[in-house]
Amino acid sequence: MQRPFRRKPIRPPSQQVPAVAACPEATPGGKSAKKPGRQPGAPGHSRELTLPVTETILHAPTQCILCGLGLGVDAFKAGTGLYVLELLAGDGPGLKGLAVRHDKHLYGDGTCACGHVTRTEPGRCPDEPMWKVGLSEWSLVGPMLTSFIVFLSLRMRLSRQNTQEFLNDWLGVYLSTATINRCVHEAGRAVEPLEAPLAEEAGQASLAHADETPWKEWGKLLWLWVISTATVSLYLIGYRSAELITNALGEDFAGWLMTDGYKVYRQFQKRLRCWAHLLRKAKGLQESLTGEAKQFGDECHALLEELMAAVYQAREGPPSSLAERYRDRLEAFRLLCERHLDSQHEKTRALAFEFLNDWDAVWIVLSHPYLPLTNNEAERALRHWVILRRISQGTRTEQGSRALALLVSVIETCRKRKQPPWPYLAKVIAERRKGNPAPPMPAPA
Numbered sequence: 001m002q003r004p005f006r007r008k009p010i011r012p013p014s015q016q017v018p019a020v021a022a023c024p025e026a027t028p029g030g031k032s033a034k035k036p037g038r039q040p041g042a043p044g045h046s047r048e049l050t051l052p053v054t055e056t057i058l059h060a061p062t063q064c065i066l067c068g069l070g071l072g073v074d075a076f077k078a079g080t081g082l083y084v085l086e087l088l089a090g091d092g093p094g095l096k097g098l099a100v101r102h103d104k105h106l107y108g109d110g111t112c113a114c115g116h117v118t119r120t121e122p123g124r125c126p127d128e129p130m131w132k133v134g135l136s137e138w139s140l141v142g143p144m145l146t147s148f149i150v151f152l153s154l155r156m157r158l159s160r161q162n163t164q165e166f167l168n169d170w171l172g173v174y175l176s177t178a179t180i181n182r183c184v185h186e187a188g189r190a191v192e193p194l195e196a197p198l199a200e201e202a203g204q205a206s207l208a209h210a211d212e213t214p215w216k217e218w219g220k221l222l223w224l225w226v227i228s229t230a231t232v233s234l235y236l237i238g239y240r241s242a243e244l245i246t247n248a249l250g251e252d253f254a255g256w257l258m259t260d261g262y263k264v265y266r267q268f269q270k271r272l273r274c275w276a277h278l279l280r281k282a283k284g285l286q287e288s289l290t291g292e293a294k295q296f297g298d299e300c301h302a303l304l305e306e307l308m309a310a311v312y313q314a315r316e317g318p319p320s321s322l323a324e325r326y327r328d329r330l331e332a333f334r335l336l337c338e339r340h341l342d343s344q345h346e347k348t349r350a351l352a353f354e355f356l357n358d359w360d361a362v363w364i365v366l367s368h369p370y371l372p373l374t375n376n377e378a379e380r381a382l383r384h385w386v387i388l389r390r391i392s393q394g395t396r397t398e399q400g401s402r403a404l405a406l407l408v409s410v411i412e413t414c415r416k417r418k419q420p421p422w423p424y425l426a427k428v429i430a431e432r433r434k435g436n437p438a439p440p441m442p443a444p445a
């Protein structure tokens with residue numbers, strides 16, 4: 001049974017406010033004399049009062065666990081009742097849009113002819129010390145509604161309060177902000193087992209982009225990292241350390257790694273430097289008032305522009321060794337950089353040093369012109385989350401940071417694979433709540 005949208009929470013019949021006409025306090029004009037808002041003694045918003053029950057679902061045991069005899073529904077005695085709000089996201093027969101159902105799940109005992117009592121109960125995932133949030137079917141919020149809350153809070157970047165308002169005003173579902181927060185953390189915990197396979201897959205890529213941006217966790221400065229490959233977007237929140245990136249990609253990472261000039265990346269052998277960063281710095285020098293800086297900036301900029309055009313051309317045409325063709329040109333540029341190592345102008349000195357220090361990583365693309373010239377891929381992968389950081393001021397707890405990075409990895413990897421993340425996330429939550437393994441990430445469409 002599907003329900004239309006409800007703008008306000010609906011009370012069960014016993015608690016419904018009498019219709020105005022039947023109300024003794026109603027004035028002849030048809031207007032109630034009651035003050036607007038909640039009446040003294042009237043129930044406030046709470047979980048039981050959001051929606052009437054759509055369906056009662058019996059979880060009766062079908063078989064005696066002792067003797068294996070089949071058990072009928074008449075052998076069932078309900079013990080525990082559990083109310084679950086679940087979202088139907090356009091997947092019902094003829095249903096378009098969103099609707100909510102409110103089911104009552106009954107668990108209990110089935111008594112066998114052999115005398116043994118077989119009990120059913122909601123599923124649960126055993127406690128894990130790292131997570132303070134539970135992961136079980138003992139939840140008011142169904143898997144798809146949980147997935148939807150993750151969508152509102154991460155993709156739509158709504159605060160907990162705004163998420164609450166949206167659910168209440170458009171779906172007639174009232175949840176406390178604490179429940180909404182718990183849903184996001186629970187979803188993060190549910191997808192945690194997917195992280196290791198994603199890191200494993202990223203570690204085997206022939207090309208990865210990496211980048212990092214500051215992240216605040218209750219005032220503490222951390223970094224949000226992304227590792228982006230053709231099929232994986234892996235996000236991590238942690239310190240700006242070499243270990244973090246090595247742990248994620250593996251010490252024996254054999255692919256190309258495109259990065260900015262940050263030193264933690266230097267340990268990787270097949271490193272590529274983003275030319276967009278270098279071009280920006282060259283442009284900065286070109287705008288300098290110091291003659292020496294301006295001239296060095298001009299030379300860097302002109303060389304990068306020329307070589308960039310050559311790389312694009314090489315991609316189109318037959319294979320040719322740009323490294324060979326530009327060897328003398330680069331040798332002259334190396335001497336130029338060396339001459340500026342003791343420049344009085346700080347940024348000139350720094351850029352000259354940067355070129356020399358990362359020489360091979362900068363120019364290796366001339367031998368492999370099919371490799372990327374910029375780290376735009378990783379920068380794009382961070383952009384949405386940088387805006388989330390600005391709106392939300394980051395995360396508040398370690399568990400919040402962990403949940404966020406895990407969920408973002410799954411969501412962005414699904415998007416990269418052209419697979420809808422939300423039904424998949426709901427499926428993972430549903431299985432993990434039963435104590436089952438997480439279904440594997442969908443393959444690229």
Ligand SMILES: [Zn+2]
Pocket residue numbers: 064065066067068069112113114115116
């Ligand atoms: Zn039995």
